[in-house]
Amino acid sequence: MHDIRAIRENPAAFDAALGKRGLSAMSPDILALDEARRAKITASETAQAEANAAAKQIGAAKAKGDEDEFNRLRALTAEAKSQIAALDAEAKAEDAKLTDLLMRIPNLPHDDVPQGADENYNVEMYRWGTPHEHGYKPKEHFELTAVQGGMDFETAAKISGSRFVILSGAVARVHRALAQFMLDVHTTENDLTEVNGPVLVRDEAMLGTGQLPKFSEDSYQTTNGWWLIPTSEVTLTNIVSGTTLNEPDLPRRFTAHSLCFRSEAGSAGRDTSGMLRQHQFEKVEMVSVTKPEHSRAELDRMTKCAEGILERLDLPYRTLVLCTGDIGFGAQRTHDIEVWLPGQDTYREISSCSVCGDFQARRMNARFKRDGAKKPEFVHTLNGSGLAVGRCLIAVLENGQQFDGSVTLPAVLHPYLGGKTGISAQGELV
RNA sequence: GGAGACGUGGCCGAGUGGUCGAAGGCGCUCCCCUGCUAAGGGAGUAGACGACUUGAAAUCGUCUCGAGGGUUCGAAUCCCUUCGUCUCCGCCA
Numbered sequence: 001m002h003d004i005r006a007i008r009e010n011p012a013a014f015d016a017a018l019g020k021r022g023l024s025a026m027s028p029d030i031l032a033l034d035e036a037r038r039a040k041i042t043a044s045e046t047a048q049a050e051a052n053a054a055a056k057q058i059g060a061a062k063a064k065g066d067e068d069e070f071n072r073l074r075a076l077t078a079e080a081k082s083q084i085a086a087l088d089a090e091a092k093a094e095d096a097k098l099t100d101l102l103m104r105i106p107n108l109p110h111d112d113v114p115q116g117a118d119e120n121y122n123v124e125m126y127r128w129g130t131p132h133e134h135g136y137k138p139k140e141h142f143e144l145t146a147v148q149g150g151m152d153f154e155t156a157a158k159i160s161g162s163r164f165v166i167l168s169g170a171v172a173r174v175h176r177a178l179a180q181f182m183l184d185v186h187t188t189e190n191d192l193t194e195v196n197g198p199v200l201v202r203d204e205a206m207l208g209t210g211q212l213p214k215f216s217e218d219s220y221q222t223t224n225g226w227w228l229i230p231t232s233e234v235t236l237t238n239i240v241s242g243t244t245l246n247e248p249d250l251p252r253r254f255t256a257h258s259l260c261f262r263s264e265a266g267s268a269g270r271d272t273s274g275m276l277r278q279h280q281f282e283k284v285e286m287v288s289v290t291k292p293e294h295s296r297a298e299l300d301r302m303t304k305c306a307e308g309i310l311e312r313l314d315l316p317y318r319t320l321v322l323c324t325g326d327i328g329f330g331a332q333r334t335h336d337i338e339v340w341l342p343g344q345d346t347y348r349e350i351s352s353c354s355v356c357g358d359f360q361a362r363r364m365n366a367r368f369k370r371d372g373a374k375k376p377e378f379v380h381t382l383n384g385s386g387l388a389v390g391r392c393l394i395a396v397l398e399n400g401q402q403f404d405g406s407v408t409l410p411a412v413l414h415p416y417l418g419g420k421t422g423i424s425a426q427g428e429l430v
Numbered sequence: 431g432g433a434g435a436c437g438u439g440g441c442c443g444a445g446u447g448g449u450c451g452a453a454g455g456c457g458c459u460c461c462c463c464u465g466c467u468a469a470g471g472g473a474g475u476a477g478a479c480g481a482c483u484u485g486a487a488a489u490c491g492u493c494u495c496g497a498g499g500g501u502u503c504g505a506a507u508c509c510c511u512u513c514g515u516c517u518c519c520g521c522c523a
Contacts, residue, residue, distance in 0.1 A: 042480060042481070058503050080503095
């Protein structure tokens, strides 16, 4: 959510920043709404001030026992009543219009974000690891002999439909091991606080992080109104909603392993085979809440935390900075990490780390007070995957595949697998 | 799920229709006094929004006593809805 005062003060800068995203100027519409809104507020408040003054006189008249004056004033204010109600309703309507518009405008990109229209203009910042030479055409994860019994799309479809999977046996165990491993690294080495929270949330939470009001069709809602979180960014970031933190409390860093639910509306036909794109998946998420001056550096730190997981798993990856035309709704700057998938012969997104500045903080009224300061300021928020567990499973399986149909698993996972080091062609942990 | 109670400023806590944005206490800030493992006296101490202003301050106004709506000339006080907390019962991992 944008600061209407900032737009009022410098509409040209606002429009220029929107322009970088490929959006046309919005400040004329916004300022027109704002002016109308303020005019209505003034009208409404003036009328109310008069009514309030009259009401006080009525009280005084009654105290004095002046019945004539009392009745005269009563009639007068009664008449003004409906007029005030109408003015107040108008003022509220204008205000709601402006708020609704502002809530649907995306964040402004950071100055250091490369400009571009779409994903083709994203810039690779970093590349790590060398894709393994398999000596044959590598298989996709769902084709691997070792996972044939442990990754069942047909049965899942019978129960739930497309874009679901049932993992079992060794594959399910490796999936679980990955999540445990990620959480352990984040909590013991990256100084993140582990959180286990709700996956069902209210409208307010989804509005706060930006999924609502614009992207309601991307998420699922229960019959009684709860939303199923599309990412635990929603839960983790909203921990600080409506609060004023003290300066020494910052930064706050959270991590959580949770289920995520996405309707994948609009992605019909994309990534339909395998478990790359599911309605329900697990993700280890990272969220940071920082002072404004630290948020940009925090993005680099968070990116490193995510990259570190891949490095320990010995999975080749590259990191991109998204261009102005490709960053998400709430982000000022986004780093996408793409892992090497030999079966697809390409890099695929496995993490996305974003700094949101005060965009989410304004929506959820999350503030902090500097030592000695009187007025609180908005915090800055960041979120990133660390990592998507299902996609990481895919990467581990595809990169570890052997010619004989077995899979060799990364050494850091062995302790989570009872010392086992791979999956046999028959699908057993060995 | 059933029955009931409650939700007031940073905290505790008064206030059941008329100068209540709200007594009192605690905490905090400033000043004075005193002098040492402390105490006493005084003053101050919510926020959002709008108008004015280059900006800020000051000033004026509106709103806010969980949230939203209603009754009334007037509501923290009455009514409805809703969210939350607590107690008892039921059920359950």
